[in-house]
Amino acid sequence: MARTLTILGATGSVGRSTLEVVLAHPHEFRVVSVVGGQDAQALANVARLVGAQFAALADERGGAELKVALSGSGIESGAGPSAILESVEREAEIVLAAISGTAGLGPTAAALKPGRTLALANKESLVCAGAAFMSEARRLGVRIMPVDSEHNALDQALAAGRNGDVEKAIITATGGPFRTWTREQIARATPAEAAAHPVWSMGSKINIDSATLMNKGLELIEAHHLFDLEAERLDVVVHPEAIFHGLVQWRDGALTAGLALPDMKVPIANALRHHERLRMDLPRLDLAAIGRLTFENADEARFPCLALARAALRAxxxxxxxxxxxxxxxxxxxxxxxxxxxxxxxxxxxxxxxxxxxxxxxxxxxxxxxxxxxxxxxxxxxxxxx
CATH class of the missing domain: 1.10.1740.10 (RNA polymerase sigma factor, region 2, helix turn helix motif)
Incomplete structure (x- = not known):
């Protein structure tokens, strides 16, 4: 039987990748609600494509345009904060939370309902209110499935042992566009240069966080809350090829890692079904063809945002x-x-x-x-x- 799904942030990069997974498996998922930001036409197109029951736009000014764009489809719509809350209140077994920034914090928290699975891509829920958020999820029996490739890989790797046996949980960073630049060159960088991520296609703000390595620092804070690991057992390694996403060093010296080609559909599919893996029509990882993978320590002198995030986690x-x-x-x-x-x-x-x-x-x-x-x-x- 198809599982019911609500997508918060359906028109963003994670939302679009989620739609590809859903459309490739029409018998596995039935989309109940979709939520977008400001683009009424894009949200209407998504809602029609997946046959959603309800579409909500964050920007109240686009409500009339959304209604016109959905005319004749039978899809209900709304705009503004109340409409977003209505979308998360509707019955759905899984909620994909991919509204970026603190704007997604309220809707993501509202999506915590007894027995639900929350596929979490909104990092602010954990960075800004991690203790309260995870406590409420535990109280309600909500299953949190991380969507970020790093945390999804760690979630799978950690299944190989007990939390108490973890010596170090490590997330990887590509190093961003300035990995090989000197500090002097970085100081003169333009926003366009900082936003040009070498591997992933994300929004400008996240791309710039990747250029400063703040994104990795925020991900360490997320990992602390998701996996109940203190700062001393969390680390970052620079891996420009983005094949290794998360690694667990065990106290006996063994290492368990999550590897995949850099495609967000892989962790999204895992988050939506987890132990029941979906068959994905994607290129397979061929290590022999790649030939060589590289790893480096993160340079906190050139990228001080990582050090600031580590300090905030410790504090x-x-x-x-x-x-x-x-x-x-x-x-x-x-x-x-x-x-x-x-x-x-x-x-x-x-x-x-x-x-x-x-x-x-x-x-x-x-x-x-x-x-x-x-x-x-x-x-x-x-x-x-x-």
């Missing part, structure tokens, strides 16, 4: 929430050519230092996380305007 409490908020403001300023590349970590460090003396506890609820997020963003904006 705990509210610091990861503050780190993420400051980073989003700084990256937006860089994308707008208001600041240089290294002003991103400088801004994040200043904001984190400002809050450090207050010893704020981890947000107890998503609402608390959003309040703290706004305060940290305002602080970052003041620094940048000065």
């Amino acid at each position: 705990g409490g509210a610091m990861p929430t503050i780190l993420n908020a400051a980073n989003e403001i700084a990256v937006a300023a860089f994308m707008g050519t208001e600041i240089g590349f290294y002003a991103i970590p400088e801004t994040v460090e200043r904001v984190c230092s400002t809050f450090a003396g207050r010893s704020l506890p981890a947000p107890a609820t998503v609402s608390d996380a959003l309040i703290l997020d706004r305060e940290a963003r305002d602080t970052a904006r003041r620094f940048l305007s000065a």
